Amino acid sequence: MRAYWAILSARFRMLLQYRAAALAGLGTQLFWGLILVMIYEAFYRSSDLKQPMTYAEVITYVWLGQAMLAMLPWNVDLEVRHIVRSGNVAYELLRPLDLYTHWYFRALSLRTAPTVLRAAPMFLVAMLFFGMQPPASVTSAAAWLVSMIAALLLGCALTNLMNVSLLWTVSGDGVIHLVPAALLVMSGMIVPLPLMPDWAQSVLSVLPFRGVVDVPFRLYVGHLPPARLPLLLTHQLGWTAALIALGRWLMARGTRRLVVQGG
Numbered sequence: 088m089r090a091y092w093a094i095l096s097a098r099f100r101m102l103l104q105y106r107a108a109a110l111a112g113l114g115t116q117l118f119w120g121l122i123l124v125m126i127y128e129a130f131y132r133s134s135d136l137k138q139p140m141t142y143a144e145v146i147t148y149v150w151l152g153q154a155m156l157a158m159l160p161w162n163v164d165l166e167v168r169h170i171v172r173s174g175n176v177a178y179e180l181l182r183p184l185d186l187y188t189h190w191y192f193r194a195l196s197l198r199t200a201p202t203v204l205r206a207a208p209m210f211l212v213a214m215l216f217f218g219m220q221p222p223a224s225v226t227s228a229a230a231w232l233v234s235m236i237a238a239l240l241l242g243c244a245l246t247n248l249m250n251v252s253l254l255w256t257v258s259g260d261g262v263i264h265l266v267p268a269a270l271l272v273m274s275g276m277i278v279p280l281p282l283m284p285d286w287a288q289s290v291l292s293v294l295p296f297r298g299v300v301d302v303p304f305r306l307y308v309g310h311l312p313p314a315r316l317p318l319l320l321t322h323q324l325g326w327t328a329a330l331i332a333l334g335r336w337l338m339a340r341g342t343r344r345l346v347v348q349g350g
Contacts, residue, residue, distance in 0.1 A: 090184060091192045098193055102200035113205050116153040117212065123149045124217065139281040143220055144308040148279050150219040151304045154209035157201035158238070159276070159299060160245035161267040163259055164193055171253045180342060187338050190250050191331075194243040223309025230313035234303035237323040241298050244330035245270075251334050254341035275301035281310065295326035 124146055131142045140148070167190060170176045179186055213219035222228035249266055253259045271277050274296040280288055291297055302319050305311040311319070 091188055094189065095192045095196050098196035099200045102196060103204065106204060112157070112201070113208055116156055116205070116209065120149055120153040120213070121217070140279055140308075140310055143218070144310055145279060145282075146218045147220045147308050148275075148304050150209065150213035150217065151307060152276050152300060154206045154213070155202060155235070155300075157205055158198045158235075158242055159267075159270060159274070160194075160198070160242040160249065161270060162263055163246065163249045163253065164190065164197055167193070167250045168253055168259050172258070176254075186342065187247065187251075187331075187335050191243055191247050194246040194250070195239070198239060198242055198246065220308070222307050224313075226313040227306055227309050230316045231303050231307040233316065234306050234319060234323065237320055237327070238299050238303050241295060241323050241327045241330070244327045244334065245295070245299070248330055248334045248337070251338045251341060254338070270296055270299070273297070274299045275304070279304075281305075295323075295330065298323035298326060 127142065127145050127149065131138070131145075170179060179189070182189070210219070214221070222231060245266070249259075249262050252262050256262065273291055273294060280291055280297055280301045283291065298319075302311070302323065306313065306316070306319070
């Protein structure tokens with residue numbers, strides 16, 4: 088495991104260098120966050136019906152989404168995409184490392200380093216100026232933190248599944264466009280899942296995507312009680328294990344049949 092942790096540490100430090108990109112991303116996320124806040128404010132002001140989440144909970148949910156956006160599995164590892172397209176993946180197979188685990192630890196650094204750069208200033212600005220609330224309680228904050236770690240593991244499993252799919256595609260553009268679109272809708276990133284129709288919630292509650300966004304965010308705002316954390320973690324970690332098993336199976340099939348240019 089020492090080699091994989093060294094890869095994680097090296098890539099994490101490298102990705103922390105992109106501070107200008109993080110600042111630009113912070114500005115973009117503030118802009119989109121304000122748009123969503125205005126939409127939800129108009130919705131709550133124009134409706135007299137009792138909603139399953141309060142306005143304050145939804146606004147906090149929105150800003151959590153903007154703070155944690157970089158942690159979502161919304162793209163592939165661009166370096167992995169390049170080595171597959173160029174044929175240099177053959178050199179990866181020669182390393183004395185398990186390729187799936189290698190790519191998984193790369194995904195961990197890809198999801199954590201940009202989040203570290205953006206999340207803290209986003210929390211500060213959103214809490215001071217844009218109505219984001221602190222956690223509902225100390226136990227809610229602890230449950231949110233534990234659930235976010237599980238969400239990170241689940242997100243990296245989804246990221247690695249997209250990476251493995253590159254072994255079967257020419258450019259990977261289809262995966263890069265389709266998966267993020269499905270993720271943003273079905274995870275609760277665009278509309279919190281409690282505001283979805285009942286028939287949709289029954290389906291989305293089974294799928295893995297809610298474990299990336301909806302579960303930890305609702306624990307933070309107190310919409311889900313911390314007492315439900317064991318059951319929610321079972322859902323998150325169960326899907327993580329299933330996606331890792333699927334990714335390993337696909338990688339084994341892909342590498343057995345892999346043909347690179349000139350090889």
